[in-house]
Structure formats: structure tokens, C-alpha cells
Amino acid sequence: MNTVTEKAIIERAGRALIKAVPSPAKVISVPSPGGLEYRFVVIEQDLPERHREMVRLSRILGELLIPADVVVVSEVELNQERFQKGSFIHDALRSGEVIAES
Amino acid sequence: MTRCDQVRLLPSPESQKKAHLFLQKAEQDEIVLAKLRGDFDVGDEILGFHAQQAVEKRLKSVLAFHEIEFDRVHSIAYLAALLDRHGVDLPACRDQMEELTPWASSARYDNLLDGILDRDGIEGVALASREWAEKIVGAMSWFSAYANAFKHFARYAELDHLMLLVEGDDEGAVVHLTEDGSVWVSVLDQLAAFNLIGVVDLEGEPAEPLIDLGEYVTLEIGLVGIADSALQSVAGRQALVVARMADDRSFHWAHASRSGLTNGVSPPDSLSKLLLLIDGIASEPVGPGGFEKTAPDVRFSVVDGVLRLTDLQVELLKKQRDEFRERFGRDPGPTDPVFWKRSADEPEAMTPEELAREVAKGEELGISEIGKQLAAREVLFEDQMEGASEDDEEEKQSPYVEVNPLPLILVLSNAASMEGDLDARCLVAAVHCWMEGHLAAEGHGEAAETDAEMPAPPFPDPEADGDRLNAIVLDAVARFGYKGNGIDAIAYASAIAWRAGLEAGEACGGCAIGESSGAISRAMRRGEMRIEFFPAPRMASSGQPAAE
Numbered sequence: 001m002n003t004v005t006e007k008a009i010i011e012r013a014g015r016a017l018i019k020a021v022p023s024p025a026k027v028i029s030v031p032s033p034g035g036l037e038y039r040f041v042v043i044e045q046d047l048p049e050r051h052r053e054m055v056r057l058s059r060i061l062g063e064l065l066i067p068a069d070v071v072v073v074s075e076v077e078l079n080q081e082r083f084q085k086g087s088f089i090h091d092a093l094r095s096g097e098v099i100a101e102s
Numbered sequence: 103m104t105r106c107d108q109v110r111l112l113p114s115p116e117s118q119k120k121a122h123l124f125l126q127k128a129e130q131d132e133i134v135l136a137k138l139r140g141d142f143d144v145g146d147e148i149l150g151f152h153a154q155q156a157v158e159k160r161l162k163s164v165l166a167f168h169e170i171e172f173d174r175v176h177s178i179a180y181l182a183a184l185l186d187r188h189g190v191d192l193p194a195c196r197d198q199m200e201e202l203t204p205w206a207s208s209a210r211y212d213n214l215l216d217g218i219l220d221r222d223g224i225e226g227v228a229l230a231s232r233e234w235a236e237k238i239v240g241a242m243s244w245f246s247a248y249a250n251a252f253k254h255f256a257r258y259a260e261l262d263h264l265m266l267l268v269e270g271d272d273e274g275a276v277v278h279l280t281e282d283g284s285v286w287v288s289v290l291d292q293l294a295a296f297n298l299i300g301v302v303d304l305e306g307e308p309a310e311p312l313i314d315l316g317e318y319v320t321l322e323i324g325l326v327g328i329a330d331s332a333l334q335s336v337a338g339r340q341a342l343v344v345a346r347m348a349d350d351r352s353f354h355w356a357h358a359s360r361s362g363l364t365n366g367v368s369p370p371d372s373l374s375k376l377l378l379l380i381d382g383i384a385s386e387p388v389g390p391g392g393f394e395k396t397a398p399d400v401r402f403s404v405v406d407g408v409l410r411l412t413d414l415q416v417e418l419l420k421k422q423r424d425e426f427r428e429r430f431g432r433d434p435g436p437t438d439p440v441f442w443k444r445s446a447d448e449p450e451a452m453t454p455e456e457l458a459r460e461v462a463k464g465e466e467l468g469i470s471e472i473g474k475q476l477a478a479r480e481v482l483f484e485d486q487m488e489g490a491s492e493d494d495e496e497e498k499q500s501p502y503v504e505v506n507p508l509p510l511i512l513v514l515s516n517a518a519s520m521e522g523d524l525d526a527r528c529l530v531a532a533v534h535c536w537m538e539g540h541l542a543a544e545g546h547g548e549a550a551e552t553d554a555e556m557p558a559p560p561f562p563d564p565e566a567d568g569d570r571l572n573a574i575v576l577d578a579v580a581r582f583g584y585k586g587n588g589i590d591a592i593a594y595a596s597a598i599a600w601r602a603g604l605e606a607g608e609a610c611g612g613c614a615i616g617e618s619s620g621a622i623s624r625a626m627r628r629g630e631m632r633i634e635f636f637p638a639p640r641m642a643s644s645g646q647p648a649a650e
Contacts, residue, residue, distance in 0.1 A: 051217030052217075058180070062177055068180070
């Protein structure tokens with residue numbers, strides 16, 4: 001897949017995800033280890049049921065036929081982990097790119 | 103027919119292999135699940151991961167089977183949506199399957215997940231996904247478990263070919279044994295009436311035996327076992343296994359149906375005839391309960407559905423055959439009587455009185471018991487025919503309402519032993535299977551017989567159907583080449599052409615051949631009648647045959 005297409009898919013996923021979650025929120029695109037799939041981290045202010053929210057957002061991207069992993073974290077978790085080297089959130093923030101924000 | 107249609111009909115061996123590998127891997131995840139599900143020292147993230155993996159791999163298996171490209175991803179929702187978009191029905195538990203997605207990435211994301219796994223529910227989801235995938239991909243555990251044993255069996259029995267056919271209630275299947283000794287099974291809804299085409303490729307060394315067949319399993323028992331196991335494993339209507347010996351190229355076969363098992367052996371020059379006889383015994387449908395031999399044939403004494411043919415019976419039959427040849431100048435066909443009137447110019451069954459006299463003569467020759475058995479069955483047959491109602495007669499004479507696999511094997515057998523390049527052999531097989539498909543169609547049964555000159559329906563029309571026929575042949579050769587001495591390609595071309603013939607037969611406006619079981623069609627199958635069709639399939643634009 002060429003870069004232009006990839007960028008378009010990422011932007012489309014960002015728009016779909018940010019539209020689906022309550023504001024304020026951010027969507028970060030994170031490079032996948034093998035570069036074979038898309039990975040998105042969605043940051044939501046309140047996150048009472050992470051598992052259910054991840055399933056819901058995965059379905060949204062699935063229906064768009066976007067092959068992606070979606071991880072959802074709360075703002076609290078973000079602030080707790082963002083400076084912990086080696087943590088997933090730290091790495092995501094360092095290597096990822098915010099593609100949508102509300 | 104578009105290429106897409108063909109793909110749906112028969113995935114390539116590579117796709118089947120890939121699909122089966124996913125299923126095998128999913129099975130491993132399910133084994134872990136089954137072992138650990140009740141152990142509460144094992145965390146939800148471990149069980150959830152394996153449940154998700156089992157489902158993910160089964161979805162990928164079906165995607166591979168349908169030759170749908172997919173990305174490497176753990177999202178069940180994406181994989182399910184992809185299948186949905188291609189018109190593949192998903193299991194009823196799709197929602198529960200999709201809820202497993204987050205468990206795939208638990209470890210990767212520092213155990214951020216906070217879900218609670220429904221330990222009782224995952225077993226049902228895993229089971230449903232397995233049943234769903236296996237129904238589509240047909241990875242019957244029976245076949246994969248015995249793949250290597252098949253190969254050892256073939257070595258032990260000194261076979262050079264093994265073919266297996268199964269007919270399900272509402273679906274057909276394809277079994278393919280690849281060069282590395284693995285068996286792949288595919289269930290194909292579209293080939294429902296066509297049954298199974300099984301071509302076992304016996305090249306390559308088998309792995310260490312999982313099951314030591316030793317010297318306890320004879321060829322006959324082995325083949326009957328394979329046919330019976332295949333039938334049971336797919337809950338099918340009938341299964342047939344045909345094996346060819348490496349040394350003298352004689353054919354051994356075993357047939358299993360719901361009414362019983364039969365087996366036999368045929369010298370290489372008479373496979374067609376024997377198969378036609380099995381055709382008469384085993385494949386006349388009598389209703390949802392299964393198959394029954396509606397017209398008992400004295401050549402095979404079928405007792406409780408089991409074929410019992412002793413050496414003495416064989417001797418007697420050989421004697422009768424030799425006399426038949428001498429008297430009528432040809433081999434007896436499957437509809438010819440074993441005991442015929444000495445005075446008749448054409449083969450005509452003896453009356454009971456004449457048979458009794460024959461038995462008496464047989465006693466003098468020391469074959470009284472055999473003669474009595476055969477005569478008793480002939481008389482029984484006559485009695486049944488005398489008492490048959492007009493409806494029964496009509497039913498007996500009607501074309502097959504269902505298609506059995508035997509004509510296909512005849513085509514395969516003939517085409518496999520033909521001289522010439524693969525294109526030509528595929529073409530012969532395709533033309534004849536087109537005929538079989540046409541004869542099997544309901545529309546054909548309703549149409550009148552005509553005196554049209556050959557090639558005419560039920561064969562393909564050279565002008566109207568030529569492109570389609572050539573496309574079938576070229577596609578078959580491109581897909582399989584000379585693998586398995588070309589039998590794979592021939593089988594594929596046969597399958598697709600049969601389907602095309604069926605479509606043509608449904609709109610039949612009159613045919614040169616009236617009955618599937620009639621003299622002409624049987625003579626065609628025996629190779630006693632031939633039609634000239636295309637001299638050769640058209641070449642690709644390069645001027646070379648497309649696949650070689």
C-alpha cells in the first residue's frame with residue numbers, strides 16, 4: 001500500500017473515531033511493530049468500561065474495513081503513564097501522531 | 103461463468119492449505135482453552151487471548167478458503183465485516199466473537215484491559231466458530247488426523263492413486279492430498295449434487311506413521327474403512343474410494359452408503375463397467391432415508407448391504423461373460439442378464455423355468471449353490487418386475503433425479519489414462535461432464551428426445567458454449583498443471599463443466615440423448631461411443647498453451 005493511501009486510511013479512521021467518542025478526546029495513530037496493521041490510541045476523559053468501548057470502536061473501524069487495533073485509555077491513565085519509560089502509553093506518545101482531536 | 107464464480111466453486115489447493123493451517127492452529131488454542139478454563143489460577147487475559155485467537159484464526163481460515171485478501175490484524179470486527187461484505191454468512195454469535203478482540207492485545211498494552219471474561223460463554227463461542235468454519239472449509243478432523251496414515255496405507259498397499267468421493271445431504275466436498283502428505287477438505291455448497299472429487303497425490307515420503315497399520319489391514323478392509331469413515335465424518339449420503347494398484351494398475355474400490363458397504367476389484371480394462379454396476383446398485387435414490395438397490399443385480403449378491411462375491415462366484419461370472427462374448431460378439435453391459443436365453447439373437451433374460459434348468463446343469467458342474475443363489479435372485483427380480491405398478495415403471499425409467507459421482511470417475515479414469523497433452527485431456531473430461539451435468543438437470547428430464555446430430559445437447563454447443571468450455575479448460579490447466587499426472591486439473595475441469603452442463607440442461611429444449619441411464623449415455627461413458635468436438639482448446643495470445 002502506498003503512503004498516500006495509508007495516510008488517507010489513517011485520516012478516515014481518525015475522523016470516524018473522533019466522531020464516535022464524547023468530547024474532549026484525542027486519537028493517536030501509532031506505528032505497528034511490523035507495519036502490517038493500523039494501531040490507534042483513543043484518549044477519552046471518562047472511561048467507565050474500557051473493554052466495551054474498545055469493542056465498540058473496533059466495530060466502527062471494522063465496518064469501514066480498516067484493519068486496526070484500537071486501544072482506549074483515560075486521561076488519568078495517560079497522565080500517570082506518559083512519563084514512565086517503556087510503558088505502552090509513553091511509547092505511543094513518543095512515536096505516535098495525533099490525527100484527530102475534539 | 104466469471105472467474106469469481108469459479109473461485110467460489112473450487113479454491114486453489116494453496117488456498118485450501120492455508121485455510122486448513124489456520125484451522126489447525128485454532129484447534130491448538132481451543133485445546134488450551136479446554137484445559138485451563140476451569141483453573142481459576144489462570145487469569146482471564148490468558149484464556150481471553152486463546153479464545154480470541156481461536157476465533158480470529160477461524161475467520162482467517164474462511165477468508166483464505168474464499169480467497170479473500172485480508173490484513174494481519176487481531177480485530178474480529180474487521181475480519182467479520184470483510185466476510186460479510188463478500189456475502190459469507192457469519193455465525194449467530196458474531197457479537198460475542200467481536201467482544202473477544204481486546205483480549206488479543208492485553209499483554210501488548212501493559213494489561214491495561216479491565217474486562218471480565220465470561221468463562222462459561224467462551225466455550226460456546228469457540229465451539230460455534232469451529233462448527234461454522236469447518237462446515238465451510240470442511241477441515242474434518244478425521245481427514246487431517248489420518249492424513250499421514252493414508253499415505254502409509256497407500257505405500258503399504260502399493261497404490262499409485264487414491265480417489266475419494268463423498269456426497270453430503272446439501273453440500274459436496276473436495277478432498278485433496280497434497281505432496282507433503284497433508285489432506286485438505288473443502289465443503290462446497292455449489293457442488294452439492296456433484297459430490298466429492300477426491301484425488302490423493304501419493305508422491306513424496308510420508309512422515310513417521312502416527313498409526314501403524316502393520317499387516318493387519320488388508321487393502322479391502324482399508325478401503326472400506328476409509329469410505330465408511332468418510333461417510334460418517336461428514337454425515338454424508340454416500341462415499342466412494344477408488345484406488346489403483348501401482349504394479350498392475352488394477353482398480354480397487356469401496357463404497358459406503360447409509361444402506362451399507364460394498365467393495366470390489368476391477369482389472370484395469372473394466373473399471374468403467376464395474377463402476378456402472380456400482381452405479382446401479384448404490385445410487386438410485388429412494389427418498390430421504392438413503393439409497394437402496396431398486397433393481398437387484400445378480401452379478402453382485404448384496405446381502406445386508408455388504409457385497410459378497412466369492413471366488414466361485416467370480417469363476418461363474420467369468421464363464422458366463424466368456425459365453426456372452428462368444429455368443430454376441432461383445433462384452434456384457436450392466437443391463438444385460440447374466441443368464442440369457444440360448445435361442446435369442448439379442449441378450450434376453452431366462453425365464454424362471456429356464457433358469458432352473460440352468461441350475462440343474464450347474465449342479466453337474468459342481469457349482470450348484472452359486473447357480474441357485476444367482477437364479478434365486480434373478481427370479482426374485484423378475485417377480486418384482488411383474489408386480490410393479492405403472493408408477494414404479496415410470497419411476498424406474500425416468501432420468502436420474504440426483505447425480506451420483508460414478509460417471510465423473512469414469513470420465514476421470516478415461517481422461518487420466520488418455521494419451522495427449524493436458525489441454526486435450528481436460529477438454530474430453532469437460533465435454534463429457536458437461537453431458538453428465540445436462541442429463542442430471544430437471545429441465546432435461548422434462549424435454550423431449552430429438553434426432554439432432556452430434557455434437558448436440560446434452561453436449562455443449564461448439565458455437566455458443568465454445569468460449570466457456572475453453573475458459574474452463576485453460577483455467578484448470580493454469581491452476582493445477584500436471585500435478586498428480588494432470589488428474590487434479592481434469593477433476594477441476596470436470597467439476598466446473600458439470601455445473602455448466604447442469605445450467606444448460608435446466609433450459610433443455612430437447613436432446614439427442616434422452617436418459618442418463620440409457621444405452622447411449624452408458625456407451626458414452628464406457629468409451630464405446632465418441633463424439634468429435636473441438637480439435638484442441640484455443641491457445642493463449644502467445645500461441646502457447648496457457649499454463650504449461
